[in-house]
Amino acid sequence: MPAQPNQSLIDGLRVLQTLVSHGQSVGSRDMAAILGMEPTRANRLLGTLAAVGLAEQGTDRKYRPGPGVHVLAAQSLQGSHLLSCALPHLEALREENLAPDLVVALGVLWQRQVCYLFHARPRMALSQAIGTHELEPAGNSSIGVILLAQTGVGEEVALAEAELSGISKPPLPSLSESVAHARREGFGRLDFRQGEVSLAVAIGEPVIAGLAVSAKFEAAQIPVALARLQETAALIAREMARKS
Template sequence: MRNRPAYTVESVDHALQLAMLLRQEGTVRVTDAAAALGVSRSTAHRLLQTLAYRDFAEQAPDRSYRPGSLLATGEHTSHPYAALRRVARPHLHELATATGESANVQVLGGENAHVVVYVEGAAWPSVGDRFTREWPARLTSGGRVLLAHLGAAELDATLPDVDDRLRGELELVRRRGYAVNDQLTEEGVTAVGVLVRAPGTMAPLAAIALAMPSERFDVQQLPGWVGSLTAASALITRDLAAEPDG
């Protein structure tokens, strides 16, 4: 289980997270960067200017920032997720407080699942900061939930090498309404995820997950965790509908 080192250079960590955010989303505004990192707008502005100076970012005519020539673009998510972060964060805090476990929100970007919001749980040991981390979607609990709700043609386009075994596993996830990642992405970490739907259309938008040390995973608690995740997911969808761009 890989957690944050005891001694980190915070400014470097923020710059690296911001670089990953640019790579994942393609476009980032100063205000969105500040909210995502939990820093002031002036700090976010300085970080973005430094990335631009070193060609990891460049400023667009509308004053937003996009990946620079030295930052591999990879697979972007479909659009910036500032509103999702803003709405989801308080619900993740409530979820982490209620369960003691770390909570995150994931979105699809090509074949990968990207963590766009993260809140660490209070139980010790905890699953540390996963913000801007990404893994193959077929392995994460959130990624599996999202893949399970794709249509057949969209799944084939997203995962060209999908086989019958994975199709069967995803169908089971869809029927159950949740997915479990038991050490598929990190040794010693188990996670449970459910779907977050977009307001209005109710189309798959994201996934919300609880991650915990595998030693604390208890199948007897699974219904309770799924219930808490499902309730938080519904609240996120509700609150997104009230957003100006929701």
């Protein structure tokens, strides 16, 4: 933490990240409530984002991402390198016969939610798998589990679990159990109701993202899939390191 952090910038970035992740437009009072912020403050920060093009208002006066977000997307994609390093490997992973109806995903953790850069269902064209999947609570995603396991302190996991309890979803083991398992084993695993198993590994040291495959694996195929995941994660991490 620097000697004099700039609080306006910190709070403004919180507003921006919430706005672009929200999935629907949001009023300034709602934004204030979401962030636990005094309403005038939220309104002023949103207005500032609008002034620079990162937000805009609809006829209902609610705020949504503005034209500057396309620029920010292009810039941060380039600054990040993650998607460009990972994509060829994700493609290769999909082309293997790890399991029928394989899902492949690449995601990052933000406030106990998984934000997917890539999420490809079976037979989905690559061009439809990029930046199209909605946010997921960390506890509903093996990527969330492995990322919480590697980055989350106890409070963060408890918070994620509390958030999960208000959401109607298929029953999963308790999040803290999943996280503990991931800490022991070094990978995330979630078993869904219809026999689907989702496996995730971390990318990078320190961890920057999670890579997952999901399918109805034969039991004997799970270690194979896991090994392949780990290999792919290592390739991506190496390529990322080379770009730095």
